[in-house]
Amino acid sequence: MKNLSAYIRDxxxxxxxxxxxxxxxxxxxxxxxFAESVRQMAARAAKPDAVVAIESRGFIFGAPLxxxxxxxxxxxxKFGKLPGRTVRQVYSLEYGEDTLELHAxxxxxxxxxxxxxxxxxxxxxxxxxxxxxxxxxxxxSTALFAVELRGxxxxxxxxxxxxxxxxxxxxxx
Ligand code: AMP
Numbered sequence: 001m002k003n004l005s006a007y008i009r010d011x012x013x014x015x016x017x018x019x020x021x022x023x024x025x026x027x028x029x030x031x032x033x034f035a036e037s038v039r040q041m042a043a044r045a046a047k048p049d050a051v052v053a054i055e056s057r058g059f060i061f062g063a064p065l066x067x068x069x070x071x072x073x074x075x076x077x078k079f080g081k082l083p084g085r086t087v088r089q090v091y092s093l094e095y096g097e098d099t100l101e102l103h104a105x106x107x108x109x110x111x112x113x114x115x116x117x118x119x120x121x122x123x124x125x126x127x128x129x130x131x132x133x134x135x136x137x138x139x140x141s142t143a144l145f146a147v148e149l150r151g152x153x154x155x156x157x158x159x160x161x162x163x164x165x166x167x168x169x170x171x172x173x
Contacts (some may be wrong), residue, residue, distance in 0.1 A: 003169045004040075006146060007033050022147050024118055028060055036117075037146060037166060038064045040114075043143040044164040049111035050074050054082070054129055057118035061146055063150075065116055073169040074106045076129045088162070091128035100125070102132045106159070109137030118164060119147040123154030130161055 007027035014021040028034045042065055050072040053062020059075065066073035079088070081100035086101040107113060115129050120143070130140045140161050148154065148165035151172060155163045 002033055002036060004033065004037060005169070008167060008169075010046040013124070017167060020148070022119055024057065024060075026135075027146070032077050032080045037061070038068065040166050041065060041146065041164075042068045043145055044166075045114050045144055046112075047071065047115040048141055049109055049138075050113050052076055052113050052115050052129060053134060054100070054117040054125055056117070058116050061118060061144075062116035065114070065144075072106075073108075074102065076100050076102055076115075076132060087132055089128040089131040089135070091124045093124065100128050100132060102136065104136065107133060107136040107138040111138040112141040113138050115140050115143045117143075117145055119149065120163065121149045122152045123157030126154070130158065 009023040009026055011021040011023050035145055047069045051062050051066040052074045053059050063073055079101055082101050082103055085104045087104050088101050090097050090099050090153045115126055115131050117126055126143050133140050142162045142164055143158050145165040148168045149171045150168050151170055
Protein backbone atom coordinates (compact mmCIF):
# COMPACT_ATOMS: atom_id res chain seq x y z
CA MET A 1 0.00 0.00 0.00
CA LYS A 2 1.26 3.48 -0.85
CA ASN A 3 2.22 6.01 1.79
CA LEU A 4 -0.61 8.46 1.16
CA SER A 5 0.95 11.23 3.25
CA ALA A 6 3.72 11.49 0.63
CA TYR A 7 1.06 12.86 -1.73
CA ILE A 8 0.09 15.77 0.55
CA ARG A 9 2.22 18.85 -0.04
CA ASP A 10 2.86 21.46 2.65
CA UNK A 11 2.46 25.03 1.41
CA UNK A 12 3.59 27.50 4.10
CA UNK A 13 1.81 30.84 4.52
CA UNK A 14 -1.13 30.00 2.22
CA UNK A 15 -3.71 31.46 1.92
CA UNK A 16 -2.42 33.73 4.70
CA UNK A 17 0.76 34.13 6.68
CA UNK A 18 0.98 31.57 9.48
CA UNK A 19 -1.22 28.92 7.79
CA UNK A 20 0.45 25.67 6.72
CA UNK A 21 -1.80 24.65 3.84
CA UNK A 22 -2.13 20.91 3.14
CA UNK A 23 -2.37 20.65 -0.64
CA UNK A 24 -4.15 17.55 -1.98
CA UNK A 25 -3.63 18.25 -5.69
CA UNK A 26 -0.83 15.68 -6.08
CA UNK A 27 -2.97 13.01 -4.39
CA UNK A 28 -6.01 13.63 -6.61
CA UNK A 29 -3.76 14.13 -9.64
CA UNK A 30 -2.30 10.62 -9.34
CA UNK A 31 -5.08 8.31 -10.54
CA UNK A 32 -4.16 5.12 -8.66
CA UNK A 33 -3.52 7.05 -5.43
CA PHE A 34 -6.80 8.94 -5.73
CA ALA A 35 -8.68 5.69 -6.40
CA GLU A 36 -6.96 3.97 -3.46
CA SER A 37 -7.82 6.93 -1.19
CA VAL A 38 -11.49 6.73 -2.11
CA ARG A 39 -11.48 2.94 -1.57
CA GLN A 40 -9.88 3.36 1.85
CA MET A 41 -12.32 6.12 2.83
CA ALA A 42 -15.25 3.90 1.79
CA ALA A 43 -13.89 1.09 3.97
CA ARG A 44 -13.99 3.32 7.05
CA ALA A 45 -17.76 3.87 7.10
CA ALA A 46 -20.85 1.74 6.74
CA LYS A 47 -22.96 2.37 3.65
CA PRO A 48 -25.14 5.41 4.48
CA ASP A 49 -28.47 6.61 3.07
CA ALA A 50 -26.72 9.68 1.59
CA VAL A 51 -23.34 11.40 1.33
CA VAL A 52 -23.31 15.06 2.36
CA ALA A 53 -20.15 16.66 0.97
CA ILE A 54 -18.83 20.09 1.90
CA GLU A 55 -18.08 22.76 -0.76
CA SER A 56 -15.71 22.68 -2.42
CA ARG A 57 -12.90 20.18 -1.87
CA GLY A 58 -15.29 17.84 -0.06
CA PHE A 59 -17.02 17.35 -3.41
CA ILE A 60 -13.85 15.76 -4.85
CA PHE A 61 -14.07 12.84 -2.40
CA GLY A 62 -17.82 12.92 -1.75
CA ALA A 63 -18.87 12.35 -5.37
CA PRO A 64 -16.97 9.08 -5.92
CA LEU A 65 -17.99 7.87 -2.46
CA UNK A 66 -21.68 8.47 -3.24
CA UNK A 67 -21.20 6.56 -6.50
CA UNK A 68 -19.37 3.75 -4.70
CA UNK A 69 -22.25 3.31 -2.24
CA UNK A 70 -24.89 4.07 -4.88
CA UNK A 71 -26.57 6.65 -2.63
CA UNK A 72 -27.56 10.31 -3.19
CA UNK A 73 -24.81 12.94 -3.35
CA UNK A 74 -25.95 15.97 -1.36
CA UNK A 75 -23.89 19.19 -1.58
CA UNK A 76 -23.52 21.42 1.49
CA UNK A 77 -22.90 24.80 -0.13
CA LYS A 78 -21.84 28.28 0.83
CA PHE A 79 -24.67 30.75 1.41
CA GLY A 80 -26.65 31.80 -1.67
CA LYS A 81 -25.56 29.02 -4.06
CA LEU A 82 -28.46 26.57 -3.72
CA PRO A 83 -31.55 27.57 -5.72
CA GLY A 84 -34.25 25.81 -3.67
CA ARG A 85 -35.54 26.27 -0.12
CA THR A 86 -32.69 25.74 2.31
CA VAL A 87 -31.73 25.26 5.94
CA ARG A 88 -28.75 27.27 7.19
CA GLN A 89 -26.04 27.05 9.78
CA VAL A 90 -23.73 29.91 10.69
CA TYR A 91 -20.26 28.96 11.95
CA SER A 92 -17.15 30.79 13.14
CA LEU A 93 -13.98 31.11 11.14
CA GLU A 94 -10.66 32.30 12.48
CA TYR A 95 -11.78 35.78 11.47
CA GLY A 96 -15.55 36.35 11.25
CA GLU A 97 -18.20 33.83 10.27
CA ASP A 98 -19.59 31.94 7.31
CA THR A 99 -22.83 30.17 6.43
CA LEU A 100 -23.47 26.73 4.92
CA GLU A 101 -26.76 25.56 3.46
CA LEU A 102 -28.50 22.32 2.47
CA HIS A 103 -31.61 22.02 0.36
CA ALA A 104 -34.47 21.48 2.82
CA UNK A 105 -35.71 18.42 0.89
CA UNK A 106 -32.26 16.86 0.39
CA UNK A 107 -32.50 14.36 3.28
CA UNK A 108 -35.34 12.34 4.75
CA UNK A 109 -35.89 12.24 8.54
CA UNK A 110 -34.16 9.22 10.06
CA UNK A 111 -31.54 8.88 7.32
CA UNK A 112 -27.98 7.98 8.32
CA UNK A 113 -25.57 10.24 6.55
CA UNK A 114 -21.80 10.29 5.98
CA UNK A 115 -20.38 13.84 5.97
CA UNK A 116 -17.30 14.20 3.74
CA UNK A 117 -14.62 16.88 3.49
CA UNK A 118 -11.00 16.92 2.37
CA UNK A 119 -9.58 18.02 5.71
CA UNK A 120 -10.52 18.34 9.39
CA UNK A 121 -8.87 21.22 11.26
CA UNK A 122 -10.85 22.93 14.06
CA UNK A 123 -14.06 21.12 13.12
CA UNK A 124 -16.10 24.31 12.64
CA UNK A 125 -17.03 23.53 9.04
CA UNK A 126 -17.87 19.88 9.61
CA UNK A 127 -19.68 20.75 12.86
CA UNK A 128 -21.94 23.18 10.99
CA UNK A 129 -22.66 20.46 8.43
CA UNK A 130 -23.61 18.02 11.19
CA UNK A 131 -25.98 20.75 12.43
CA UNK A 132 -27.58 21.04 8.98
CA UNK A 133 -28.11 17.27 8.76
CA UNK A 134 -29.73 17.30 12.21
CA UNK A 135 -31.99 20.23 11.26
CA UNK A 136 -33.49 17.90 8.63
CA UNK A 137 -34.08 15.13 11.19
CA UNK A 138 -31.28 12.92 9.85
CA UNK A 139 -28.14 11.93 11.73
CA UNK A 140 -24.46 11.65 10.93
CA SER A 141 -23.09 8.12 11.28
CA THR A 142 -19.51 9.10 10.32
CA ALA A 143 -17.63 12.30 9.52
CA LEU A 144 -15.06 11.20 6.93
CA PHE A 145 -11.92 13.09 5.86
CA ALA A 146 -8.88 12.47 3.70
CA VAL A 147 -6.67 14.47 6.09
CA GLU A 148 -6.90 15.30 9.80
CA LEU A 149 -4.82 18.00 11.49
CA ARG A 150 -4.48 16.70 15.05
CA GLY A 151 -4.15 19.16 17.89
CA UNK A 152 -6.70 21.72 16.69
CA UNK A 153 -9.63 20.14 18.54
CA UNK A 154 -11.63 19.07 15.49
CA UNK A 155 -12.28 15.51 16.60
CA UNK A 156 -13.27 16.68 20.09
CA UNK A 157 -15.59 19.35 18.66
CA UNK A 158 -17.42 16.76 16.55
CA UNK A 159 -17.91 14.32 19.45
CA UNK A 160 -19.94 12.15 19.82
CA UNK A 161 -19.96 11.84 16.02
CA UNK A 162 -17.56 9.13 14.81
CA UNK A 163 -14.60 10.71 12.99
CA UNK A 164 -12.45 8.87 10.43
CA UNK A 165 -9.47 10.21 8.48
CA UNK A 166 -6.98 8.49 6.18
CA UNK A 167 -3.95 10.64 6.89
CA UNK A 168 -3.20 12.46 10.17
CA UNK A 169 -0.66 15.19 10.86
CA UNK A 170 0.16 16.54 14.32
CA UNK A 171 0.11 20.32 14.51
CA UNK A 172 0.70 22.72 17.35
CA UNK A 173 -1.96 25.36 17.92
P1 AMP B 1 -12.09 23.67 10.04
O1 AMP B 1 -13.48 24.22 9.92
O2 AMP B 1 -11.20 24.52 10.89
O3 AMP B 1 -12.10 22.21 10.47
O4 AMP B 1 -11.43 23.74 8.60
C1 AMP B 1 -11.73 22.79 7.65
C2 AMP B 1 -11.98 23.40 6.29
O5 AMP B 1 -11.01 24.40 5.96
C3 AMP B 1 -11.88 22.33 5.23
O6 AMP B 1 -12.92 22.55 4.29
C4 AMP B 1 -10.50 22.50 4.64
O7 AMP B 1 -10.53 22.35 3.25
C5 AMP B 1 -10.06 23.91 5.03
N1 AMP B 1 -8.75 23.96 5.72
C6 AMP B 1 -8.54 24.36 7.00
N2 AMP B 1 -7.24 24.33 7.32
C7 AMP B 1 -6.59 23.87 6.23
C8 AMP B 1 -5.21 23.59 5.93
N3 AMP B 1 -4.23 23.78 6.83
N4 AMP B 1 -4.92 23.11 4.70
C9 AMP B 1 -5.89 22.90 3.79
N5 AMP B 1 -7.20 23.16 4.00
C10 AMP B 1 -7.56 23.63 5.20
